[in-house]
Amino acid sequence: MTYIVKPKFHHPDLPKNALGYTHRDYEGSISTLCAGCGHDSISGAIIEACFELDIEPHRVAKLSGIGCSSKTPTYFLGNSHGFNSVHGRMPSVLTGANLANRDLIYLGVSGDGDSASIGLGQFAHALRRGVNMTYIVENNGVYGLTKGQFSATADRGSKSKRGLANTDNAIDLAAMALQLGATFVARSFSGDKAQLVPLIKAAIEHQGAAFIDVISPCVAFNNHTGSTKSFDYVREHNEAVNRLDFISVRTPIIVDYEPGTVEVVEQHDGSKLALKKIAADYDAHDRLGAMSFLQQHAAKGQVVTGLLYVDKEPEDLHGNFNTVGVPLNALGEKDLCPGAAVLERINASLR
Numbered sequence: 001m002t003y004i005v006k007p008k009f010h011h012p013d014l015p016k017n018a019l020g021y022t023h024r025d026y027e028g029s030i031s032t033l034c035a036g037c038g039h040d041s042i043s044g045a046i047i048e049a050c051f052e053l054d055i056e057p058h059r060v061a062k063l064s065g066i067g068c069s070s071k072t073p074t075y076f077l078g079n080s081h082g083f084n085s086v087h088g089r090m091p092s093v094l095t096g097a098n099l100a101n102r103d104l105i106y107l108g109v110s111g112d113g114d115s116a117s118i119g120l121g122q123f124a125h126a127l128r129r130g131v132n133m134t135y136i137v138e139n140n141g142v143y144g145l146t147k148g149q150f151s152a153t154a155d156r157g158s159k160s161k162r163g164l165a166n167t168d169n170a171i172d173l174a175a176m177a178l179q180l181g182a183t184f185v186a187r188s189f190s191g192d193k194a195q196l197v198p199l200i201k202a203a204i205e206h207q208g209a210a211f212i213d214v215i216s217p218c219v220a221f222n223n224h225t226g227s228t229k230s231f232d233y234v235r236e237h238n239e240a241v242n243r244l245d246f247i248s249v250r251t252p253i254i255v256d257y258e259p260g261t262v263e264v265v266e267q268h269d270g271s272k273l274a275l276k277k278i279a280a281d282y283d284a285h286d287r288l289g290a291m292s293f294l295q296q297h298a299a300k301g302q303v304v305t306g307l308l309y310v311d312k313e314p315e316d317l318h319g320n321f322n323t324v325g326v327p328l329n330a331l332g333e334k335d336l337c338p339g340a341a342v343l344e345r346i347n348a349s350l351r
Protein backbone atom coordinates (compact mmCIF):
# COMPACT_ATOMS: atom_id res chain seq x y z
CA MET A 1 0.00 0.00 0.00
CA THR A 2 1.39 3.38 -0.90
CA TYR A 3 0.35 6.65 0.66
CA ILE A 4 2.62 8.71 -1.57
CA VAL A 5 0.77 11.56 -3.23
CA LYS A 6 1.54 11.99 -6.91
CA PRO A 7 3.45 15.24 -7.50
CA LYS A 8 1.52 17.80 -9.56
CA PHE A 9 4.66 19.05 -11.31
CA HIS A 10 5.23 17.91 -14.85
CA HIS A 11 7.76 18.64 -17.53
CA PRO A 12 6.76 21.68 -19.65
CA ASP A 13 7.54 19.78 -22.84
CA LEU A 14 5.09 16.92 -22.28
CA PRO A 15 2.95 16.43 -25.40
CA LYS A 16 -0.43 18.16 -25.30
CA ASN A 17 -3.67 17.23 -27.01
CA ALA A 18 -6.05 19.61 -28.81
CA LEU A 19 -7.43 20.81 -25.45
CA GLY A 20 -3.94 21.62 -24.18
CA TYR A 21 -4.00 18.74 -21.70
CA THR A 22 -1.11 16.35 -21.08
CA HIS A 23 -1.39 12.69 -20.10
CA ARG A 24 -1.00 13.83 -16.49
CA ASP A 25 -4.41 15.50 -16.70
CA TYR A 26 -5.97 12.09 -17.36
CA GLU A 27 -4.13 10.20 -14.63
CA GLY A 28 -5.31 9.44 -11.10
CA SER A 29 -3.63 8.50 -7.84
CA ILE A 30 -0.59 6.21 -7.66
CA SER A 31 -1.69 2.60 -8.08
CA THR A 32 -1.67 0.33 -5.03
CA LEU A 33 -2.05 -2.85 -7.13
CA CYS A 34 0.69 -5.52 -7.25
CA ALA A 35 3.60 -4.55 -9.51
CA GLY A 36 2.98 -6.14 -12.92
CA CYS A 37 -0.81 -6.51 -12.50
CA GLY A 38 -2.51 -6.46 -15.91
CA HIS A 39 -5.13 -4.06 -14.57
CA ASP A 40 -2.56 -1.22 -14.41
CA SER A 41 -1.89 -1.61 -18.15
CA ILE A 42 -5.64 -1.25 -18.82
CA SER A 43 -5.68 1.97 -16.76
CA GLY A 44 -2.79 3.17 -18.94
CA ALA A 45 -4.75 2.31 -22.09
CA ILE A 46 -7.84 4.22 -20.82
CA ILE A 47 -5.67 7.27 -20.08
CA GLU A 48 -4.14 7.08 -23.57
CA ALA A 49 -7.55 6.67 -25.25
CA CYS A 50 -9.08 9.68 -23.43
CA PHE A 51 -5.99 11.79 -24.14
CA GLU A 52 -6.06 10.92 -27.84
CA LEU A 53 -9.82 11.55 -28.10
CA ASP A 54 -9.38 15.03 -26.53
CA ILE A 55 -12.04 14.23 -23.95
CA GLU A 56 -12.74 16.84 -21.31
CA PRO A 57 -12.26 14.86 -18.07
CA HIS A 58 -15.35 16.42 -16.42
CA ARG A 59 -17.50 14.83 -19.16
CA VAL A 60 -16.64 11.31 -18.03
CA ALA A 61 -18.38 9.29 -15.32
CA LYS A 62 -16.39 6.21 -14.29
CA LEU A 63 -18.23 3.59 -12.27
CA SER A 64 -17.11 0.31 -10.79
CA GLY A 65 -18.02 -2.48 -8.35
CA ILE A 66 -15.66 -4.18 -5.89
CA GLY A 67 -12.37 -5.96 -6.59
CA CYS A 68 -8.81 -5.04 -7.59
CA SER A 69 -10.21 -4.20 -11.06
CA SER A 70 -12.94 -2.06 -9.55
CA LYS A 71 -10.32 -0.14 -7.54
CA THR A 72 -8.60 1.01 -10.73
CA PRO A 73 -10.79 4.07 -11.49
CA THR A 74 -8.89 5.71 -8.60
CA TYR A 75 -5.76 5.39 -10.74
CA PHE A 76 -7.03 7.13 -13.87
CA LEU A 77 -9.15 10.17 -14.77
CA GLY A 78 -8.71 11.84 -11.38
CA ASN A 79 -10.66 14.87 -12.63
CA SER A 80 -13.72 12.88 -13.74
CA HIS A 81 -16.87 11.86 -11.87
CA GLY A 82 -16.46 8.56 -10.05
CA PHE A 83 -18.70 6.10 -8.22
CA ASN A 84 -17.33 2.95 -6.58
CA SER A 85 -20.51 0.95 -6.00
CA VAL A 86 -21.31 -2.37 -4.32
CA HIS A 87 -19.93 -5.75 -5.56
CA GLY A 88 -21.64 -6.59 -8.88
CA ARG A 89 -23.93 -3.56 -8.88
CA MET A 90 -22.03 -1.18 -11.16
CA PRO A 91 -24.36 -1.76 -14.17
CA SER A 92 -27.55 -0.66 -12.40
CA VAL A 93 -25.89 2.40 -10.85
CA LEU A 94 -24.49 3.28 -14.29
CA THR A 95 -27.90 2.77 -15.92
CA GLY A 96 -29.53 5.12 -13.41
CA ALA A 97 -26.85 7.78 -13.83
CA ASN A 98 -27.09 7.50 -17.62
CA LEU A 99 -30.88 7.93 -17.53
CA ALA A 100 -30.55 11.02 -15.35
CA ASN A 101 -27.80 12.63 -17.42
CA ARG A 102 -27.37 11.38 -20.97
CA ASP A 103 -24.71 14.00 -21.69
CA LEU A 104 -21.85 12.27 -19.86
CA ILE A 105 -19.54 9.57 -21.24
CA TYR A 106 -20.09 6.44 -19.17
CA LEU A 107 -17.21 4.13 -18.42
CA GLY A 108 -18.02 0.98 -16.41
CA VAL A 109 -15.03 -0.91 -15.03
CA SER A 110 -15.54 -4.33 -13.53
CA GLY A 111 -13.88 -7.68 -12.81
CA ASP A 112 -14.75 -11.22 -13.85
CA GLY A 113 -15.93 -11.93 -10.30
CA ASP A 114 -17.85 -8.67 -10.22
CA SER A 115 -19.56 -9.24 -13.60
CA ALA A 116 -19.66 -13.03 -14.10
CA SER A 117 -20.57 -14.13 -10.57
CA ILE A 118 -22.44 -11.83 -8.20
CA GLY A 119 -23.19 -9.27 -10.94
CA LEU A 120 -24.14 -11.60 -13.79
CA GLY A 121 -27.77 -10.50 -13.82
CA GLN A 122 -26.77 -6.85 -13.76
CA PHE A 123 -24.26 -7.39 -16.58
CA ALA A 124 -26.93 -9.11 -18.69
CA HIS A 125 -29.64 -6.50 -18.27
CA ALA A 126 -27.42 -3.46 -18.86
CA LEU A 127 -26.28 -4.98 -22.18
CA ARG A 128 -29.69 -6.15 -23.35
CA ARG A 129 -31.14 -2.71 -22.63
CA GLY A 130 -28.49 -1.05 -24.79
CA VAL A 131 -27.22 1.40 -22.18
CA ASN A 132 -24.86 3.80 -23.93
CA MET A 133 -21.58 2.99 -22.16
CA THR A 134 -18.17 1.44 -22.46
CA TYR A 135 -18.20 -1.60 -20.21
CA ILE A 136 -14.74 -3.04 -19.54
CA VAL A 137 -14.19 -6.31 -17.68
CA GLU A 138 -10.62 -6.77 -16.45
CA ASN A 139 -10.68 -10.55 -16.70
CA ASN A 140 -8.04 -12.50 -14.75
CA GLY A 141 -10.04 -15.68 -14.08
CA VAL A 142 -9.78 -15.24 -10.30
CA TYR A 143 -11.09 -13.19 -7.42
CA GLY A 144 -7.81 -11.28 -7.05
CA LEU A 145 -8.84 -9.08 -4.15
CA THR A 146 -9.95 -12.03 -1.99
CA LYS A 147 -6.78 -14.00 -2.74
CA GLY A 148 -7.23 -16.05 -5.86
CA GLN A 149 -10.36 -18.25 -5.80
CA PHE A 150 -11.45 -19.42 -9.29
CA SER A 151 -13.94 -17.05 -10.84
CA ALA A 152 -16.73 -18.04 -13.24
CA THR A 153 -14.54 -17.16 -16.25
CA ALA A 154 -11.78 -19.62 -15.26
CA ASP A 155 -11.52 -22.33 -17.93
CA ARG A 156 -12.48 -25.87 -17.00
CA GLY A 157 -9.29 -27.79 -16.30
CA SER A 158 -7.15 -24.69 -15.70
CA LYS A 159 -5.03 -24.94 -12.55
CA SER A 160 -4.99 -22.77 -9.45
CA LYS A 161 -1.70 -21.59 -7.96
CA ARG A 162 -1.78 -24.61 -5.63
CA GLY A 163 -2.33 -27.02 -8.54
CA LEU A 164 -6.06 -27.65 -8.09
CA ALA A 165 -7.97 -28.10 -11.41
CA ASN A 166 -11.15 -26.11 -12.00
CA THR A 167 -14.05 -28.52 -12.56
CA ASP A 168 -16.69 -25.92 -13.54
CA ASN A 169 -17.42 -24.74 -17.08
CA ALA A 170 -16.32 -21.21 -17.93
CA ILE A 171 -18.58 -18.29 -18.75
CA ASP A 172 -17.40 -16.44 -21.85
CA LEU A 173 -18.54 -12.87 -21.27
CA ALA A 174 -17.88 -11.79 -24.87
CA ALA A 175 -20.05 -14.65 -26.15
CA MET A 176 -22.76 -13.66 -23.67
CA ALA A 177 -22.54 -10.01 -24.72
CA LEU A 178 -23.11 -11.07 -28.34
CA GLN A 179 -26.10 -13.15 -27.38
CA LEU A 180 -27.53 -10.34 -25.24
CA GLY A 181 -27.54 -7.87 -28.11
CA ALA A 182 -24.57 -5.61 -27.25
CA THR A 183 -23.88 -3.50 -30.33
CA PHE A 184 -20.08 -3.44 -29.91
CA VAL A 185 -18.23 -6.50 -28.60
CA ALA A 186 -14.47 -6.90 -28.40
CA ARG A 187 -11.83 -8.86 -26.58
CA SER A 188 -8.28 -7.80 -25.94
CA PHE A 189 -5.26 -8.47 -23.79
CA SER A 190 -3.83 -6.04 -21.22
CA GLY A 191 -0.37 -6.68 -22.69
CA ASP A 192 -1.42 -5.50 -26.16
CA LYS A 193 -1.73 -1.72 -25.96
CA ALA A 194 -1.61 -1.35 -29.75
CA GLN A 195 -4.87 -3.32 -29.97
CA LEU A 196 -6.50 -2.13 -26.74
CA VAL A 197 -6.22 1.66 -27.14
CA PRO A 198 -8.07 1.90 -30.50
CA LEU A 199 -10.69 -0.55 -29.19
CA ILE A 200 -11.35 1.67 -26.16
CA LYS A 201 -11.49 4.79 -28.35
CA ALA A 202 -13.97 3.16 -30.71
CA ALA A 203 -16.07 1.85 -27.81
CA ILE A 204 -16.26 5.33 -26.24
CA GLU A 205 -17.46 6.86 -29.52
CA HIS A 206 -19.93 4.02 -30.11
CA GLN A 207 -23.45 5.26 -29.29
CA GLY A 208 -24.75 2.10 -27.63
CA ALA A 209 -23.76 -0.74 -25.33
CA ALA A 210 -20.07 -1.42 -25.96
CA PHE A 211 -18.43 -4.31 -24.15
CA ILE A 212 -14.71 -5.12 -23.99
CA ASP A 213 -13.46 -8.26 -22.26
CA VAL A 214 -9.79 -7.65 -21.47
CA ILE A 215 -7.72 -10.65 -20.39
CA SER A 216 -5.64 -9.18 -17.60
CA PRO A 217 -3.29 -11.57 -15.79
CA CYS A 218 -3.23 -11.54 -11.98
CA VAL A 219 0.49 -11.84 -11.23
CA ALA A 220 -0.16 -12.74 -7.59
CA PHE A 221 -2.63 -15.63 -8.05
CA ASN A 222 -3.06 -16.60 -11.70
CA ASN A 223 0.12 -16.31 -13.74
CA HIS A 224 1.55 -19.83 -13.41
CA THR A 225 1.82 -22.85 -15.73
CA GLY A 226 -1.61 -24.45 -16.00
CA SER A 227 -3.45 -21.12 -15.94
CA THR A 228 -5.20 -20.06 -19.16
CA LYS A 229 -5.19 -16.40 -18.10
CA SER A 230 -1.42 -16.02 -17.64
CA PHE A 231 0.79 -13.70 -19.70
CA ASP A 232 2.55 -16.67 -21.33
CA TYR A 233 -0.65 -18.57 -22.16
CA VAL A 234 -2.42 -15.58 -23.74
CA ARG A 235 0.66 -14.58 -25.77
CA GLU A 236 0.94 -18.14 -27.12
CA HIS A 237 -2.78 -18.69 -27.82
CA ASN A 238 -3.86 -15.23 -28.99
CA GLU A 239 -5.79 -15.38 -32.28
CA ALA A 240 -6.39 -11.79 -33.46
CA VAL A 241 -9.28 -11.44 -35.94
CA ASN A 242 -8.48 -7.94 -37.09
CA ARG A 243 -6.10 -5.06 -36.62
CA LEU A 244 -7.93 -1.89 -35.78
CA ASP A 245 -7.33 1.80 -36.36
CA PHE A 246 -9.65 4.35 -34.91
CA ILE A 247 -10.00 7.57 -36.86
CA SER A 248 -11.84 10.32 -35.02
CA VAL A 249 -13.96 12.90 -36.84
CA ARG A 250 -11.30 15.48 -36.14
CA THR A 251 -8.32 13.67 -37.69
CA PRO A 252 -7.75 13.55 -41.44
CA ILE A 253 -8.60 10.12 -42.79
CA ILE A 254 -5.53 8.23 -43.92
CA VAL A 255 -5.89 4.52 -44.36
CA ASP A 256 -2.71 2.88 -45.56
CA TYR A 257 -3.76 -0.78 -45.50
CA GLU A 258 -3.73 -2.89 -48.63
CA PRO A 259 -6.94 -2.51 -50.65
CA GLY A 260 -9.27 -5.46 -50.38
CA THR A 261 -8.19 -6.42 -46.88
CA VAL A 262 -9.54 -3.33 -45.13
CA GLU A 263 -13.01 -2.30 -44.20
CA VAL A 264 -13.82 1.20 -43.03
CA VAL A 265 -16.84 1.36 -40.74
CA GLU A 266 -18.41 4.74 -40.21
CA GLN A 267 -20.07 5.32 -36.83
CA HIS A 268 -22.94 7.68 -36.04
CA ASP A 269 -20.73 10.61 -35.04
CA GLY A 270 -18.72 10.32 -38.26
CA SER A 271 -15.72 8.67 -36.61
CA LYS A 272 -14.37 5.68 -38.49
CA LEU A 273 -13.03 2.26 -37.66
CA ALA A 274 -10.54 0.81 -40.11
CA LEU A 275 -10.53 -2.94 -39.79
CA LYS A 276 -7.75 -4.92 -41.33
CA LYS A 277 -8.87 -8.51 -41.50
CA ILE A 278 -6.29 -10.95 -40.27
CA ALA A 279 -8.61 -13.94 -40.32
CA ALA A 280 -9.68 -13.65 -43.97
CA ASP A 281 -13.17 -15.07 -43.38
CA TYR A 282 -13.92 -12.86 -40.40
CA ASP A 283 -16.88 -10.49 -40.70
CA ALA A 284 -17.24 -8.08 -37.78
CA HIS A 285 -20.92 -7.35 -38.68
CA ASP A 286 -22.12 -10.93 -38.37
CA ARG A 287 -23.36 -11.56 -34.82
CA LEU A 288 -24.07 -15.25 -35.38
CA GLY A 289 -20.78 -15.76 -37.21
CA ALA A 290 -18.90 -14.11 -34.32
CA MET A 291 -20.61 -16.41 -31.82
CA SER A 292 -19.66 -19.57 -33.69
CA PHE A 293 -16.12 -18.26 -34.42
CA LEU A 294 -15.62 -17.73 -30.67
CA GLN A 295 -16.89 -21.22 -29.81
CA GLN A 296 -14.81 -22.95 -32.48
CA HIS A 297 -11.61 -21.28 -31.29
CA ALA A 298 -12.40 -21.73 -27.59
CA ALA A 299 -12.69 -25.49 -28.26
CA LYS A 300 -9.11 -25.37 -29.59
CA GLY A 301 -7.93 -23.43 -26.51
CA GLN A 302 -7.44 -20.23 -28.50
CA VAL A 303 -8.21 -16.77 -27.16
CA VAL A 304 -9.82 -14.75 -29.94
CA THR A 305 -9.05 -11.02 -29.68
CA GLY A 306 -9.96 -7.92 -31.69
CA LEU A 307 -13.26 -6.32 -32.64
CA LEU A 308 -15.66 -9.27 -32.67
CA TYR A 309 -18.86 -7.44 -33.59
CA VAL A 310 -20.04 -3.92 -34.30
CA ASP A 311 -23.47 -2.70 -35.28
CA LYS A 312 -23.20 0.34 -37.56
CA GLU A 313 -26.66 1.57 -36.53
CA PRO A 314 -26.77 0.98 -32.77
CA GLU A 315 -29.86 1.75 -30.75
CA ASP A 316 -29.58 2.85 -27.16
CA LEU A 317 -31.80 2.93 -24.10
CA HIS A 318 -32.73 6.61 -24.54
CA GLY A 319 -33.77 5.94 -28.13
CA ASN A 320 -35.88 2.98 -27.03
CA PHE A 321 -37.51 5.01 -24.26
CA ASN A 322 -37.92 8.01 -26.54
CA THR A 323 -36.60 10.33 -23.82
CA VAL A 324 -36.11 14.02 -24.49
CA GLY A 325 -32.74 15.25 -25.76
CA VAL A 326 -32.24 17.45 -22.69
CA PRO A 327 -30.71 15.45 -19.82
CA LEU A 328 -33.46 14.66 -17.30
CA ASN A 329 -31.45 16.22 -14.47
CA ALA A 330 -31.50 19.54 -16.35
CA LEU A 331 -35.30 19.70 -16.75
CA GLY A 332 -37.10 22.34 -14.73
CA GLU A 333 -40.17 21.94 -12.55
CA LYS A 334 -42.45 23.04 -15.38
CA ASP A 335 -41.38 20.09 -17.57
CA LEU A 336 -41.25 17.58 -14.77
CA CYS A 337 -44.63 18.52 -13.35
CA PRO A 338 -46.91 19.35 -16.30
CA GLY A 339 -50.00 19.79 -14.13
CA ALA A 340 -53.28 18.08 -13.17
CA ALA A 341 -54.86 18.36 -16.64
CA VAL A 342 -52.05 16.39 -18.32
CA LEU A 343 -52.13 13.79 -15.54
CA GLU A 344 -55.89 13.46 -16.01
CA ARG A 345 -55.38 12.90 -19.77
CA ILE A 346 -52.78 10.18 -19.08
CA ASN A 347 -55.06 8.48 -16.56
CA ALA A 348 -57.98 8.63 -18.98
CA SER A 349 -55.88 7.00 -21.72
CA LEU A 350 -55.17 4.09 -19.39
CA ARG A 351 -58.77 3.40 -18.44
Ligand SMILES: Cc1ncc(C[n+]2csc(CCOP(=O)(O)OP(=O)(O)O)c2C)c(N)n1
Pocket residue numbers: 066067068069070087110111112113114115118138140142143144145146151
Ligand atom coordinates in the same frame (compact mmCIF):
# COMPACT_ATOMS: atom_id res chain seq x y z
C1 LIG B 1 -21.55 -8.60 -1.48
C2 LIG B 1 -20.11 -8.99 -1.46
N1 LIG B 1 -19.77 -10.30 -1.56
C3 LIG B 1 -18.47 -10.65 -1.55
C4 LIG B 1 -17.49 -9.70 -1.41
C5 LIG B 1 -16.05 -10.14 -1.36
N2 LIG B 1 -15.33 -9.83 -2.56
C6 LIG B 1 -14.67 -8.68 -2.72
S1 LIG B 1 -13.92 -8.54 -4.20
C7 LIG B 1 -14.48 -10.07 -4.65
C8 LIG B 1 -14.14 -10.68 -5.99
C9 LIG B 1 -13.37 -9.79 -6.88
O1 LIG B 1 -13.07 -10.46 -8.06
P1 LIG B 1 -13.05 -9.73 -9.45
O2 LIG B 1 -14.28 -8.98 -9.67
O3 LIG B 1 -12.68 -10.73 -10.46
O4 LIG B 1 -11.90 -8.63 -9.27
P2 LIG B 1 -10.31 -8.81 -9.22
O5 LIG B 1 -9.95 -8.56 -7.79
O6 LIG B 1 -9.96 -10.17 -9.68
O7 LIG B 1 -9.83 -7.74 -10.14
C10 LIG B 1 -15.25 -10.66 -3.66
C11 LIG B 1 -15.85 -11.99 -3.75
C12 LIG B 1 -17.90 -8.34 -1.31
N3 LIG B 1 -16.99 -7.36 -1.21
N4 LIG B 1 -19.18 -8.01 -1.34
Ligand code: SF4
Pocket residue numbers: 032033034036037038039068069140144145217218219220221
Ligand atom coordinates in the same frame (compact mmCIF):
# COMPACT_ATOMS: atom_id res chain seq x y z
S1 SF4 C 1 -4.01 -9.60 -6.43
FE1 SF4 C 1 -3.93 -9.96 -8.64
S2 SF4 C 1 -5.58 -8.68 -9.49
FE2 SF4 C 1 -5.14 -7.93 -7.42
S3 SF4 C 1 -3.61 -6.29 -7.70
FE3 SF4 C 1 -2.47 -8.18 -7.29
S4 SF4 C 1 -2.02 -8.98 -9.34
FE4 SF4 C 1 -3.67 -7.49 -9.60
Ligand SMILES: [Mg+2]
Pocket residue numbers: 067111112113138139140141142143144151
Ligand atom coordinates in the same frame (compact mmCIF):
# COMPACT_ATOMS: atom_id res chain seq x y z
MG1 LIG D 1 -10.89 -11.18 -11.28
